[in-house]
Every structure is written in C-alpha cells, then in structure tokens.
Amino acid sequence: MTKEQHRVTLEDVAREAGVSIMTVSRVMNNTGRISEETRTQVRVVAERLGYRPNRAARTLVTKRTMLIACIMPDITNPYFAEILQGVEDTAWQEGYNVLLMNTNENPDREYAVLSQLDDSTVDGVIACSSRISDEQLIPLLRKHPAVVTINRVLPKDVGSIVLSQRHIGHRAVLAAKYLYQTGRRRIGYLQLVRGSSSFTSFDFVKTLEAEGITIDPAWCRRCPPVWKAGYEQGKMLLEEHPELEAVVGGNDLVTLGLMRAAIELGRKIPDNLALVGADDILISSQVTPPLTTFRMDKYEIGAMASRLLLLRMQGDYTYREMFFPEELVIRGTT
Amino acid sequence: MTKEQHRVTLEDVAREAGVSIMTVSRVMNNTGRISEETRTQVRVVAERLGYRPNRAARTLVTKRTMLIACIMPDITNPYFAEILQGVEDTAWQEGYNVLLMNTNENPDREYAVLSQLDDSTVDGVIACSSRISDEQLIPLLRKHPAVVTINRVLPKDVGSIVLSQRHIGHRAVLAAKYLYQTGRRRIGYLQLVRGSSSFTSFDFVKTLEAEGITIDPAWCRRCPPVWKAGYEQGKMLLEEHPELEAVVGGNDLVTLGLMRAAIELGRKIPDNLALVGADDILISSQVTPPLTTFRMDKYEIGAMASRLLLLRMQGDYTYREMFFPEELVIRGTT
DNA sequence: TAGTTTTGAGTTAGCGTTATCCGATACTGA
C-alpha cells in the first residue's frame, strides 16, 4: 500500500452523508444530541468509506494521546516482563496503548529516554525500578501530569508508588536472617548495581550487625542485574571466599548465575552452600535444586501501577502508595 | 504538576526571540537557510523557555508519528522478550519509539489490536508470530504503509519477512529425525496451538512417514504455547502413552513443562525419555538435565525486523526476506 | 395561543506545527 492514497476524513463522510462535519464527529464520539436516524445514516456512510479518525488531529485538540510510557530496565528479565504484561493488559482494557521504553539497565539510556519524553507524547508515565538518581529522575518526571513509580520512593507530589518491599534492602536482610536461623553463619551478598540504589552492602552489614549477625564486608559484591554477571561475580566471590556458607542474591537471575558457578566449583547445594533469590521467576522453580526465593504477584504490581496511573490521568492526584507483600518460598537451596 | 500550565509553543519562542514562527521551526528542525547568528539566538531562547515541539501538531502536518507498533504473542516468554529487545533497541537508535501490543496468545485480542491500529497511529507495524489466519491478518496489515512480519510468510506485497525456520514445522521434523538417529522410535509431538499455524501434527506424521519414520498420530498433542499447558498436556500424553521414547516440543517453554511432568512421573531423562525443545531460552540451559534445543539469535531477529521496517518506512518497498539459521544444540535431554 | 423548553444540527474558531510561496537584502561578475 503506497502512501499516496487519500485519507478519508470527517469532511468526506459529512459530504457523502449530507450532514455537517460536527454531526459526524458527534456520531463518532457518541457525544451530543443526534437523532437515531442521522446517527445510523452517518455510521453507514463512515463504515462504507472506511473512515478512521486521525489520532494526531484528535490529540491536537483534546490534548490526550491515549498513550502511556512504560520505562523498564530489562524486559528479558522475566520479573520485568511479567510486570509489563500487567501494565499493558490493564492499560489496554482502558483504551490506552503502551509506549515501551526498555533501557537495558543503562542509566544513560534511561536519562535520554526520559528527556525525550514529554506530555505531548504520552498522557502518563510508569517508571519501573528506575536506575537513575533522584536528582536526575525527579525533574524529568515532574514534566508529566501523571506519574507512577514501581519500586522507587519519590516525593509524594511526583506521583503514586507501587512497592514490592517495604524498604530497599529489606528483602536481603530478611533472607540473611532466615539463613542465620537455619544455621549458616558466613553469609555473602550479591548486591545489585544500579545508579540509584541507596541501599548498599554497607547497610546490609550494619543492619545485620544490629540483629547480632556479623557479616564480613569482603563477602559482599556489587553485581549488574543479569545472569552472566551473577555467574562471573559469583565465581570470583566463591573462589576468593571458600568459607562462605550462604549467599543472598539481589534478584533471581544473578542468584541463578551464582548457583551455576557454585555447581561448577563443586559446591553441593544446599549442604555446602545455601542460596536465596529475590523475585521468584519461573526458571527459579525449575532448576535443580529449586531456588528459595521471595514470591510476589508481579503481574498485579504492573496492573496496579496502570490503575494508579489511570486515576491520576483522570485528574485524581491523590497520592497513593500500594505495598505488595512478598513471601519467602523455601525450596531446595536452603 | 497540574494540567493547567501554559505549553510553550513556537509562537512564544518566536515572540521572545523577535523572529517569525517559521524561523523558529526551521531552527528546531535544522532545515532551510538560517544565519548562524539567528540560529543560536533562537536556540538560546528556546532552551530558556523550555520549548518542546508538540508531537501531535507535528504529526498532523508531516504525517509521521515516529512510532512503530510491535505485536507480540507473549512477552513473558523469553523468546519473544529477546526479539522485542532487538526491535526496540534498533528502533530507538533511529529515533522511533515502540508501541507494544502484547496479545497474550489470544487471537481475538490480536485481531482487536490490529483493527484499532491505523496509519495515523504508527508509521509501521512489526507482527511477530501472528496467531490469526491469513484471511484476517492480510487485510489488517494492508492498511499500513510499512509492515514486517516475523515467523510468518505472507504475500510479498504486504511486507518484508524475517524467519527463523525455513518452513513452518521444519524444526519439529529435524528434531524428530535427530531423535530417530539416536535410536528413538516412538516419538511424540507437542504441537503449538495457534489460530494460524498451517503446519499440523498431520503434516508432522506425513512428512516423517516420507522419511521412513512412523509416528502414531495418537502421540501428537496440541498445546497452548505456555509452560503450564506443556506440563498438563505432557502429563496426559505420557500417562496415556507410556510407550513414548521421545517427545518434540513446539517451544522450549512447553518442552520444559513436559519435562517437569515426566520427572514427576518417574521418567529418567534422557534414558527413559528424550526431549527436544525449540528456541533455546536461558532457562533451557539451566535446568537439569539441560535441554537439547535449537539455538538462534533472537535479538538479531528483532533487530533485523526493525531494520527492514525502517527501509519500508523510508519508501523502499523492495520485498526482503531474511532467514536466520538455527542450530541444534545437543545437551542433556537426548 | 403565546411563551418556554427541548432537541437536533450547523457555524466558527482554533489546537501547534510545517510546506510552500514570496520578498528583501547582499553578493557576484561583466
């Protein structure tokens, strides 16, 4: 199909149906008072001519794009894929389409993406697990009338928030405490590297210290949130610190990478090394031994983000914070 | 931020800079002849005022949305997630954003999505592994000036094509032949259910018959392309046909589901039951035993689709067909 | 019957850009 065809406009329909442009517009939008007779007449003509309203023209006057932007760190991580599925399903049900902006865990790209975005492009923004600093993120989000963040706490006026853990790092501390209860003493930590995270291995060590659990900072490693990095960092960590009895991973992917490294190093899991992951992706239940991790409703997190965004887009700027409880699923690695 | 603020327009910049609207427009688009002096002057004012061009207004006159639609059956399937990553990265590099339309393997939803889409919404469409029939799909795609399909052959005038297997079902036949070579005789098939697929278990049986391999049609099952379905259908299949020595799966997810069922039924893999998957997602290499499957460059498939689409969007309507070879990766399940 | 409301549909005026045409300088060469 070439580009040179004539687009069917309201005017064409109006002329053909012998009514004014406004009448056709009203019929198409089901607004205003139109007699049943005229209505069906216009509908028939519009159908016959194959009329489709021009989205840009409509947007220009209504100032609504019917689009929402969803900024994701990495859609090949099943954790985010499932959240995105929830976002898209819910948005779709409400007549919105999703502009996907995948940043590949790259803060520079995330910054570029957010800079490019403005309120003439989308009606709202969902920023999931942002990897950039508050200083960069907040001004960029303030440009938008409706914002929801996932797994990131921002000032209440910026937007609503969906969280899957009460505080950053809360999960890792819980995992370590559980491992301690099961008798492990030398507990390592594969902390996710991201531009933003305020929770560091320093906090990990300190928080657990307060609980009477001593962690050697040398047992903690920073690690990009992908499988390969978990494998590589994990291998180094275990080689340098064979005394480790357990490791807490920042997400399932890196924990699984580390598990592979451990197996290659001859470690027997869980007897020789215990592992706890973080987000219960499908693969985690299917490996041998299956990974102990935290379960949460990822789809529902995404769906809720869409719902909260919709409220804001409809002008309800009440600050809302939804907390999704996560549950430790004990499987074969502990 | 409320909606009531005044948007900075070309007019504001023009007034402030003491030039005409057209001059500002030219500067913003780097078109036309503008003196260096005026150019920087306008740039400074635009920057100070925080001017951002209105995308809808621009689209209305240029007829370009800078958006492409990507229709995906299921982004929680890592196979598609990786393709989507390739699509998005490449589109982004060229200044395009991606409208994600995830259909959750639901043909009705895919039909609805495609019906809603028109050329005033996006500049091009990538339809990945469409689940609807040619009769439905072709007219819907013809509305668009630029189309690329992934894993779906259509008339050459509809759009370009990216394929990861030479013919539908080619992979399954290859897998069966390989299993036969390794001594397996009673080979089952978990065929993916989709609205469209022209390759049926009937073809599977017939094609292999021609190769001298006899398959009992009762060993073939249709199965939705998700893990759970593979597990359930697999369990039924293995219970009803304990004589099976091997099964070919339509994709890795269902094969893995079947593998779980087989293990629960006490089958030893690969001695007691051999398995071949289809798309080498990460999880397949991490389970025990690791899955024998077909490897292909999923990211590159998506990236290529974007590149082919770009060519069409730039007016090069040459039909192109890219074939990505896939390679059998022999691991622990055969 | 005259006044009032309701109903259905037309008219006008943008929304914020860019395409296109056109005019005013300034520069060129003979």
Place this chain on the structure above:
DNA sequence: TCAGTATCGGATAACGCTAACTCAAAACTA
C-alpha cells in the same frame, strides 16, 4: 553600474479534528 543569483526569513494556508456557541424547528406548558 546593473542585471543576475544566492542567502535569509516572513506570510499564508493547510493538516483533521473538537469545543463552544448559535439557532431554527419541534414540542411542550399554562
């Protein structure tokens, strides 16, 4: 010096739609 030709930038008219207002005719009301 004077046409000829770059060079720069303004004026105008769309693009396709909807908000807001207007108004005639029909349908009530007292």
